[in-house]
Amino acid sequence: MSVTAIKKKLAPQAAPAPPALVRMAAPRTSIVQRGMPYMRGFAINVIPPVITLLALLLIWQLLCDRPGATLPAPTIVWNEAKDLILEPFFNLGSQDVGLGWRVLVSLERVLIGFGLAAIVGVLVGCLIGQSVWAMRGLDPIFQVLRTVPPLAWLPISLAAFRDSSPSAIFVIFITSIWPIIINTAVGIRNIPMDYRNVAAVLRLNAFEFFARIMIPSAAPYIFTGLRIGIGLAWLAIVAAEMLTGGVGIGFFIWDAWNSSRLPDIVVALFYIGFVGFILDKIVGALGNLATRGTAAS
Amino acid sequence: MQRPYLKIDHVCRSFARGSTSTEVLKDVCLTINKGEYVSIIGHSGCGKSTLLNMVAGLLPVSSGAILLEDHEVNAPGPDRAVVFQNHSLLPWLTVYDNVRLAVDKVFSSTRNKAERHDWTMHNLELVQMGHAKDRRPSEISGGMKQRVGIARALCMEPKVLLLDEPFGALDALTRAHLQDSVMAIHAALGNTVIMITHDVDEAVLLSDRIVMLTNGPSAHVGEILDVDLPRPRKRLELVANNQYIRAREGVLKFLYERTHFVDSAA
Numbered sequence A: 001m002s003v004t005a006i007k008k009k010l011a012p013q014a015a016p017a018p019p020a021l022v023r024m025a026a027p028r029t030s031i032v033q034r035g036m037p038y039m040r041g042f043a044i045n046v047i048p049p050v051i052t053l054l055a056l057l058l059i060w061q062l063l064c065d066r067p068g069a070t071l072p073a074p075t076i077v078w079n080e081a082k083d084l085i086l087e088p089f090f091n092l093g094s095q096d097v098g099l100g101w102r103v104l105v106s107l108e109r110v111l112i113g114f115g116l117a118a119i120v121g122v123l124v125g126c127l128i129g130q131s132v133w134a135m136r137g138l139d140p141i142f143q144v145l146r147t148v149p150p151l152a153w154l155p156i157s158l159a160a161f162r163d164s165s166p167s168a169i170f171v172i173f174i175t176s177i178w179p180i181i182i183n184t185a186v187g188i189r190n191i192p193m194d195y196r197n198v199a200a201v202l203r204l205n206a207f208e209f210f211a212r213i214m215i216p217s218a219a220p221y222i223f224t225g226l227r228i229g230i231g232l233a234w235l236a237i238v239a240a241e242m243l244t245g246g247v248g249i250g251f252f253i254w255d256a257w258n259s260s261r262l263p264d265i266v267v268a269l270f271y272i273g274f275v276g277f278i279l280d281k282i283v284g285a286l287g288n289l290a291t292r293g294t295a296a297s
Numbered sequence B: 001m002q003r004p005y006l007k008i009d010h011v012c013r014s015f016a017r018g019s020t021s022t023e024v025l026k027d028v029c030l031t032i033n034k035g036e037y038v039s040i041i042g043h044s045g046c047g048k049s050t051l052l053n054m055v056a057g058l059l060p061v062s063s064g065a066i067l068l069e070d071h072e073v074n075a076p077g078p079d080r081a082v083v084f085q086n087h088s089l090l091p092w093l094t095v096y097d098n099v100r101l102a103v104d105k106v107f108s109s110t111r112n113k114a115e116r117h118d119w120t121m122h123n124l125e126l127v128q129m130g131h132a133k134d135r136r137p138s139e140i141s142g143g144m145k146q147r148v149g150i151a152r153a154l155c156m157e158p159k160v161l162l163l164d165e166p167f168g169a170l171d172a173l174t175r176a177h178l179q180d181s182v183m184a185i186h187a188a189l190g191n192t193v194i195m196i197t198h199d200v201d202e203a204v205l206l207s208d209r210i211v212m213l214t215n216g217p218s219a220h221v222g223e224i225l226d227v228d229l230p231r232p233r234k235r236l237e238l239v240a241n242n243q244y245i246r247a248r249e250g251v252l253k254f255l256y257e258r259t260h261f262v263d264s265a266a
């Protein structure tokens, strides 16, 4: 109220037109001034990683560019796997496709597996967070299961589904679901008593309480879980595809290893790392968007 | 004599921690008439919020009973709307949606969408918050949040309005403004109000009766003071009013003597 009042008071004072000369000069300076922080932000965020990257490439080059080196140097990678880097989306028949296509195939699997894990994980987490006994009983079990590596789930999942594609999705699902469940449950347990009291006075039913109170209040925790989950899911895809075959990026690495194409593997590693980075950023940004209100309180 | 509207009948409440249990309230008895404005005053930690929460139905009584229009209170509901000590707005909803949530819930079957919108806006205007309806609680000041909390409680058309230190965290000027709004609303709507406060002036200015709780543990109603000042009350005119001064003195004396008693007992 007081802010608007002050603004109203100030407005007429700002209104009188400044002299023409000043007015012409004003926009120019303001654009520069407005541009400066962005330029600075860009420089701060981009220059250090670029320098570090160049330095690392140099060290790598020095270490591997000598007779008897077991790993390919950057120059060798570039010479032998240039096409993979420059043309991610070529398509020469069913098995010979660019890394971009392979990443997309893997991404589809990850999104199905992770999407299922997100839905099931949030629902189970809500149930567990609501009940002290469920929390006490299930939490230790989850903490143990959470440490089982993706590759260990694969034989069980292959035995159960008898097909590689659902097995791979199941492995992603089971790897990424634990942090989602655990974080959601903690978020539900941390819903302030005040919000529960508000819901009680309004007599919200179970569904309204879930949608209007639980999910928004636990959203910061849920997104922390989702962010850890998507990272794990992307880790699992490589492991899963190495054994199940197909056109995914994981199988590509396995295939390259079997035909001793080390430079291809190096390029694929960069793809995987980069995509994982982007996935993490996307989930993080979604989280920021969704929890603006809650986080600010 | 008219039947009591709200009856608090020998209510006790204890909290158990492990094997020990402390009795916070013991044999609290109080009857409140329709349209009455009652303040509860007492030292910090004596069990005022506990009592209010039991009237709201958020806490069960250990023994005794609370009757509203001859029905026992045993669950929370919109007929006993609470303005919480710390406003408790939902931070992910706008000011409008915070009130609208309550309106939608209470009037889902009796009013259509347009009427519910109008009613939401009406209540926001009542506390002069219509202009900030699209802001989030994090973007408005403490006094504004408290006003939205009051609007949210009022919009439910409660039988009893429960205020838990509604102006506790506000500066003197904002507090005075809000007290005036609450007085005006009480005069216009005739709600039955129970208000917890620490502020003696506030209690005397607003209330028909002031209930003073003794110090815990085992707090009970120590004294009830009738405030017979005519309404509408103007705070500036009251400063020199003898009755006002005497009422103020009575409450202060009670509070001071109890503190004294505790000090010497400790």
Ligand SMILES: Nc1ncnc2c1ncn2[C@@H]1O[C@H](COP(=O)(O)OP(=O)(O)OP(=O)(O)O)[C@@H](O)[C@H]1O
Binding pocket: B015, B016, B024, B043, B044, B045, B046, B047, B048, B049, B050, B051, B216
């Ligand atoms: N859930 C609880 N478990 C155990 N003890 C509690 C609980 N809630 C309240 N108490 C105890 O009951 C007593 C009264 O608490 P209450 O919140 O009602 O005090 P209050 O009079 O509202 O104080 P204030 O004026 O500071 O708000 C306190 O001593 C507190 O420790």
Ligand SMILES: [Mg+2]
Binding pocket: B048, B049, B050, B085, B164
């Ligand atoms: Mg209290």
